[in-house]
Amino acid sequence: MSGTTAPRPAPSGAIGSDAGPRARRGLASASVHVGVRSLVGVVSLWRRSLQFRVVALTMVLGTLVLAGVGSYLYQRVADGLVEERRIGASAEVIQLAAKAQLQLGGSNDQRDTTDGLVIAAKNTVQSIAGTEGSRYVVLARSDNNTVTDAILPPIVSGDEVGLVSIPAELQQKVAGSPATQQTQIITLRLSNDTDVTPAWVIGQQITVSGAGPYGLYFIYPMTRERDTLSLVGRTFLVGGIVLMFLIVGISYVVTRLVVAPVRRAAEVAERFASGALNDRMTVRGEDDLARLAQAFNGMAASLQQQIAQLENLSRFQQRFVSDVSHELRTPLTTIRMAGDLIHDSRADFDPTVSRSAELLHNELDRFESLLSDLLEISRFDAGAAVLDLEPTDLRRSVARVVDATASLAERKSTRIDIEEPDHPCEAEIDPRRVERIIRNLLVNAIEHGEGRPIEIRVGEDDSAVAVSVRDHGLGLRPGEAAMVFNRFWRADPARARTTGGTGLGLAISLEDARLHDGWLQAWGTPGTGSCFRLTLPKVPREPLERSPLPLNPLVPSSPSSTPPPVAPAGSLTHGGLPVGLPPDPGAQTAGTRGSGGQS
Amino acid sequence: MIVGSVPTDLERPVVKGRVLVVDDDLALAEMLSIVLRQEGLEVTHVADGSSAMGAFRESRPDLVLLDVMLPGLDGMEVCRRIRAESGVPIVMLTARTDTVDVVVGLESGADDYVVKPFKPQELIARVRARLRRGDEPEPEKLDIGDLNIDVAGHSVKRDSRPLSLTPLEFDLLVALARKPWQVFTREVLLEQVWGYRHAGDTRLVNVHVQRLRSKIEHDPEHPEIVVTVRGVGYKAGPA
Structure with missing residues (x-):
């Protein structure tokens, strides 16, 4: 990105960097276009396709339910693992604390000096620490220790942990109730591990002879539990995804079973509407869809029959109009010609007959236009126009x-x-x-x-x-x-x-x-x-x-x-x-x- | 409604000729005879379609008045048979004005038609228009496309082979060919060829142009001699 702003010649690889921003902008706008288009496509698919709607809804709801159930189970498994570890560790700590108390509590010549006391404490701590990092032990002076004859530095087994690992809150609790065990969960970052590891810290107070009360803290890293849990999590995820596909697949197949006949019905109905009156659906089996097809076919047949009837009626009507037209028009033509002939020679008649001839002539005109208008109207009414x-x-x-x-x-x-x-x-x-x-x-x-x-x-x-x-x-x-x-x-x-x-x-x-x-x-x-x-x-x-x-x-x-x-x-x-x-x-x-x- | 024209001119040139009336309605046929005879025409009458052809051959009329609805042989069929052996003018008498009926009648070969009930003057005008042709036209030769027209001799030839046109089709072709490139509206053609003074039925022109094309064009679907000018009419264009 410096290539786009740096005025000096850019290092190799920056060729064409001028075109960079524009190209990127173009790319961005193109991708926005594609995004908008695909969004529009999805929306229209949502509106048009029942199947798409059902499958999409199933997928969303299925994901929600699977995620919920999965997290609940995962939580339960995690809780169970941690609790089990605490119970095991707690029982162990009682024994080990007793052992430490025994070793450090009695008087011993070697331990008369502070140095001797430190060596003894180190030995004890080493002896009760676990192998291969299964547990760490920290011995630290309690807050309520008032003995000042001999002050031991915090003694730690191994390099992984130190006094800093022990929360101050826990130290206070341990000092506050010397007779009971205190537990707390901390996170550790072990040197051979990239991730943090949760760990139980169990603290108990012991009395070191000559040095007063000290807190003895056991740290139990739950590396195994963490690994187990992550395996469980991965398994849940894979299982969930597989289940998801299964559900989507099933919903796809099921809606297809229902939607396909409906689509066929729609196609047939469309063809029917556009004039293919003989089109019918195929009836298979005796289920609801077969009943749909049967009902559709029944409707089509009855429609076809009624259309045919109406067509017959209309044909009959047109035929009738045409016949009436012909039957009326032929005699009217004769009357008309005769009337005109008489009208033309009305000068030869006496006035009353002459006037009658005129009336006959005029009314014939009216009669004629009335007839042709009536026939025209009835042609419209018959839909024959x-x-x-x-x-x-x-x-x-x-x-x-x-x-x-x-x-x-x-x-x-x-x-x-x-x-x-x-x-x-x-x-x-x-x-x-x-x-x-x-x-x-x-x-x-x-x-x-x-x-x-x-x-x-x-x-x-x-x-x-x-x-x-x-x-x-x-x-x-x-x-x-x-x-x-x-x-x-x-x-x-x-x-x-x-x-x-x-x-x-x-x-x-x-x-x-x-x-x-x-x-x-x-x-x-x-x-x-x-x-x-x-x-x-x-x-x-x-x-x-x-x-x-x-x-x-x-x-x-x-x-x-x-x-x-x-x-x-x-x-x-x-x-x-x-x-x-x-x-x-x-x-x-x-x-x-x-x-x-x-x- | 189709309004036929009624001639208003008083000096009616007397046209002599023989008319064959084919109509099953005896009263109308008699009335027609009276009116036509007043005009100085000779009238023969026949009442059904099956005997029409015999009467036609016997009387050799100058014009046929043909009812569309006939017992025996229907008017359209009679029309087709007459057309098969003669170009004599045929005027249909029809009681139906439905588009299809009129067009079918014209397509079977009728030159013109009148709708019942018609006024006597209207009929006479139509009959006269069809009989009054060729007051000995001046010798005139026309060439249009690859056709040679001899107006006086009433003949059209292509490569010296004569084409058989009815008198009406001939008149139509001559009207167009006399002024090639001029566009004729249907109304003008109705007036010049059919003799309508006022609005006539322009379908007459359409149908007869089709018939004419089927006889003179190399490919009637893509006419080159009688060309349609969309929305206006027709013109004669050299091929």
């Missing part, structure tokens, strides 16, 4: 519709203003259906616009295209925006039906918008007119999030602030209320204000 998608520029669709309704607009002397971007607003849509929607909206606007100008706006953003049709007619009363899409709804039942709409136009438009996964929404306030907005996703089936155009024309600058919540086609905004008002998504928005201007 399909989209015929092609990339279409919405501006062109609008232009075509405006073109086709020009004569109606002229009759009502209504001006139509179009506001559109100068680039294509292209989307994958069914142009026939979309033009039908726009035509319905426009015809409605013309019929209810009181001759005032109608504004058509076309807009697009990244994901959607939209067209809104705004009129300045009577508008909608509060709550009516919710009803305009209802079948056969009319704004004012008492109002004379002057226009020839069928009352199904907007209902069909709504269905058309739904088929595109688009929105058809209405806004209006009394007196200021109304606005209808169609929003279609550019890519079919893509859910819409917002519309490129505002629904409420009075708040023009907020196209993005009008996110009709997850509303199906035809969410609605009530007249007069802010645009952002969350429409009732469940509402079957419907109906025209009077008439659907259906073709």
